[in-house]
Amino acid sequence: MTTLTTVTDAVTERVQSVVPMQMQIRGAHLYDKTRRFVTRTNGQKIFVEEPIPPVEEVALADIDLSNPFLYRQGRWQEYFERVRNEAPVHFQAKSPFGPFWSVTRHADIVAVDKDHETFSAEPFIIIGEPPRFMDVAMFIAMDPPKHDRQRAAVQGVVAPKNLREMEGLIRSRVQEVLDDLPIGEPFNWVDRVSIELTARMLATLLDFPYEERRKLVEWSDLASSMEQANGGPSDNDEVFRGFVDAARGLSALWRDKEARLAAGEEPGFDLITMLQSNEDTKDLIDRPMEFLGNLTLLIVGGNDTTRNSMSGGVLALNRFPDQFEKLKANPDLIPNMVSEIIRWQTPLAYMRRVAKKDTMLNGQFIRKGDKLVMWYASGNRDERVFDRPDDLIIDRRNARNHISFGFGVHRCMGNRLAEMQLRILWEELLPRFDKIEVVDEPEYVQSNFVRGISRLMVQLTPKTDA
Amino acid sequence: MSDVTFISHDGEKREAPLEEGASLMQIAVDNMVPGVDGDCGGEAACGTCHVIVDDQWVAEVGRSGPVEEEMLAMNPEREPASRLACQMRVSENWDGLVVRLPEFQM
Numbered sequence: 146m147t148t149l150t151t152v153t154d155a156v157t158e159r160v161q162s163v164v165p166m167q168m169q170i171r172g173a174h175l176y177d178k179t180r181r182f183v184t185r186t187n188g189q190k191i192f193v194e195e196p197i198p199p200v201e202e203v204a205l206a207d208i209d210l211s212n213p214f215l216y217r218q219g220r221w222q223e224y225f226e227r228v229r230n231e232a233p234v235h236f237q238a239k240s241p242f243g244p245f246w247s248v249t250r251h252a253d254i255v256a257v258d259k260d261h262e263t264f265s266a267e268p269f270i271i272i273g274e275p276p277r278f279m280d281v282a283m284f285i286a287m288d289p290p291k292h293d294r295q296r297a298a299v300q301g302v303v304a305p306k307n308l309r310e311m312e313g314l315i316r317s318r319v320q321e322v323l324d325d326l327p328i329g330e331p332f333n334w335v336d337r338v339s340i341e342l343t344a345r346m347l348a349t350l351l352d353f354p355y356e357e358r359r360k361l362v363e364w365s366d367l368a369s370s371m372e373q374a375n376g377g378p379s380d381n382d383e384v385f386r387g388f389v390d391a392a393r394g395l396s397a398l399w400r401d402k403e404a405r406l407a408a409g410e411e412p413g414f415d416l417i418t419m420l421q422s423n424e425d426t427k428d429l430i431d432r433p434m435e436f437l438g439n440l441t442l443l444i445v446g447g448n449d450t451t452r453n454s455m456s457g458g459v460l461a462l463n464r465f466p467d468q469f470e471k472l473k474a475n476p477d478l479i480p481n482m483v484s485e486i487i488r489w490q491t492p493l494a495y496m497r498r499v500a501k502k503d504t505m506l507n508g509q510f511i512r513k514g515d516k517l518v519m520w521y522a523s524g525n526r527d528e529r530v531f532d533r534p535d536d537l538i539i540d541r542r543n544a545r546n547h548i549s550f551g552f553g554v555h556r557c558m559g560n561r562l563a564e565m566q567l568r569i570l571w572e573e574l575l576p577r578f579d580k581i582e583v584v585d586e587p588e589y590v591q592s593n594f595v596r597g598i599s600r601l602m603v604q605l606t607p608k609t610d611a
Numbered sequence: 612m613s614d615v616t617f618i619s620h621d622g623e624k625r626e627a628p629l630e631e632g633a634s635l636m637q638i639a640v641d642n643m644v645p646g647v648d649g650d651c652g653g654e655a656a657c658g659t660c661h662v663i664v665d666d667q668w669v670a671e672v673g674r675s676g677p678v679e680e681e682m683l684a685m686n687p688e689r690e691p692a693s694r695l696a697c698q699m700r701v702s703e704n705w706d707g708l709v710v711r712l713p714e715f716q717m
Contacts, residue, residue: 255651255652255654255656258656259654259655259656259681293684293685296685297685300685300687301687304687304715305714305715305716305717306687306714306715543652545648545649545650546650546651546652550650550657552651552654552656552657553656553681553682554681554682554685556656556657556658556682556717560717561715561717
């Protein structure tokens with residue numbers, strides 16, 4: 146069995162390494178089109194938005210937390226609150242993504258997250274499955290020891306020591322973006338600030354052509370909005386086309402780096418160079434599914450998360466204006482506020498696990514093979530851990546106990562970078578603007594995974610004494 | 612009353628009273644010792660209470676176990692005497708304990 150698997154793996158790797166990546170994705174696209182034609186699902190959306198009823202009108206067993214419109218329609222708080230209190234480990238038998246357990250309390254989530262012996266992150270950390278052949282391999286969805294080796298190869302780039310070197314650069318980019326914002330007229334904060342800043346950061350981390358940085362955002366958005374994976378709005382044709390484009394762009398970046406290094410150029414301190422100089426990942430490009438998977442992971446990981454915390458912070462301070470006054474009176478609260486914003490927003494709603502053996506969890510019997518979703522969005526609003534959990538309280542004593550970065554071996558590796566970016570943003574905003582007013586209702590992303598704000602119209606009032 | 616000394620990466624010393632049975636992380640957090648976060652609240656699941664035990668104290672307080680290793684193994688500042696303070700239950704023999712803090716927490 147083991148031998149057979151090894152041989153099959155070897156053959157797969159061999160095939161993967163000789164057929165160009167773009168050709169493989171095109172082949173997969175064709176396969177997917179045929180599948181959709183044969184199964185007569187072509188062109189049909191799995192999810193059509195309908196109004197979600199108030200939670201008290203729904204039977205406990207019928208509650209489906211995988212509904213990708215729960216966040217957009219503002220029903221998520223009441224749904225999670227009821228599940229947390231009435232069935233903290235809750236079973237949904239027939240969701241569009243199949244049966245799954247919801248883990249909704251802070252303590253239970255920590256217990257599952259840290260126990261990788263019992264709960265596997267493989268094969269995916271989203272609730273559904275990407276289209277066949279798009280099921281790329283990323284270390285966030287690998288168990289130790291493979292996970293540890295691949296993560297070790299890249300985590301240096303966002304290690305605190307490296308961040309200290311980057312702080313000045315990040316600050317000057319934040320300043321450029323803020324100095325360029327329109328004054329006294331409404332504009333979309335998401336596009337002008339949140340997306341722009343994260344795109345600049347990603348291009349820097351990857352040493353990607355700076356003027357093409359929005360491509361990274363485009364690829365990331367496609368990768369994180371697949372309908373079958375998490376109820377997102379992208380159709381498969383779009384996703385496949387985007388992946389061909391990403392495979393081409395990222396391979397070119399890799400080859401270009403290789404050539405420059407071979408020509409004697411000083412090695413940079415970017416992700417690609419780090420991967421190329423590590424024994425476990427130097428030939429990553431010969432394993433296209435891992436190559437694409439891990440680069441996608443790093444791009445997605447640094448994109449939706451920070452972006453939506455940048456938007457969410459502005460929204461939260463508008464919902465809780467007394468906190469903005471508190472902040473202006475005491476800017477030293479910024480670091481704690483950053484943690485509180487990340488708790489309040491929880492940009493990624495969950496991570497998924499699969500039970501490797503029969504086990505018990507808070508009184509529920511979990512069978513080997515069962516799917517579990519750890520709802521970080523719910524753990525961060527658990528009234529057992531956080532007082533007035535739905536309020537933003539910038540000097541909250543235990544804000545750092547939020548669960549948005551996950552716990553255990555898969556804990557977010559970019560946490561310090563994220564905190565630094567958000568801290569700098571607010572350090573630069575406060576001396577410039579007296580008011581940052583949200584002037585229209587925000588629009589939200591369709592997804593059960595990304596808790597995203599797609600449009601946030603804001604009007605700025607400059608500081609008068611500046 | 613017994614004390615523990617935390618030494619920051621820059622060499623700044625900070626003393627805190629020991630409380631038998633509490634975790635060293637809790638003592639650091641309760642006494643607002645800068646450089647110890649304890650994000651996961653004591654579950655050995657975030658790696659943000661990393662301390663390096665002074666050589667003279669290693670035998671007394673012991674080395675890290677497998678649970679701590681999960682998080683410590685990923686830490687670039689890891690040293691042989693590294694521990695997660697949340698897994699260090701204070702004993703009555705620890706009066707005068709000295710631990711160093713890394714430059715950064717994970």
